Amino acid sequence: MAQDDKIIEQIVDRYDADVGMLIPMMQDLQAECGYLPLEQLHSLAKQLSLPLSRLYAVATFYASFHLAPKGAHEVTLCVGTVCYLKGAPKISEAISREFHVETGGTTRDRLFTFQAVNCVGACAVAPVMIVDGKYYNGVTPASALEVLYGLGKNETSVEKDGET
Numbered sequence: 001m002a003q004d005d006k007i008i009e010q011i012v013d014r015y016d017a018d019v020g021m022l023i024p025m026m027q028d029l030q031a032e033c034g035y036l037p038l039e040q041l042h043s044l045a046k047q048l049s050l051p052l053s054r055l056y057a058v059a060t061f062y063a064s065f066h067l068a069p070k071g072a073h074e075v076t077l078c079v080g081t082v083c084y085l086k087g088a089p090k091i092s093e094a095i096s097r098e099f100h101v102e103t104g105g106t107t108r109d110r111l112f113t114f115q116a117v118n119c120v121g122a123c124a125v126a127p128v129m130i131v132d133g134k135y136y137n138g139v140t141p142a143s144a145l146e147v148l149y150g151l152g153k154n155e156t157s158v159e160k161d162g163e164t
């Protein structure tokens with residue numbers, strides 16, 4: 001799309017097409033789009049005369065880059081050893097089943113992105129789930145779902161203007 005090409009052109013111009021500034025360019029692209037759409041990466045690679053694989057390698061190496069749209073909320077479930085032994089797998093299963101989302105994925109309505117991490121340093125109150133930075137201790141499948149259903153209640157819809 002012309003609009004998309006313009007975004008890439010502006011970003012490339014901002015850094016004088018300096019390939020050494022690839023990461024800041026990708027950060028700017030992500031700031032514009034919310035993630036790194038493949039078409040845009042393709043366009044950026046073309047303008048910098050770089051192979052797409054190089055941009056893809058950067059995008060997958062740094063955890064701060066996202067190749068898929070993120071949800072409005074960030075849900076993190078600890079699956080470290082203690083949380084695991086205290087029931088994290090059942091919580092994860094319940095979330096995946098109820099919201100049709102796998103770990104690392106985003107719900108179709110983009111309500112939240114669900115990720116699993118190892119030990120968040122709160123083993124004494126395991127299992128732990130973190131929603132937008134807020135810790136929920138000693139969660140169960142039921143209490144985790146209750147928290148997540150609460151997210152949806154505050155937002156009638158997070159799909160905006162039919163964005164794709």
Ligand code: FES
Nearest residue numbers: 078080083122123
């Ligand atoms: S294993 Fe979950 S907080 Fe340590």
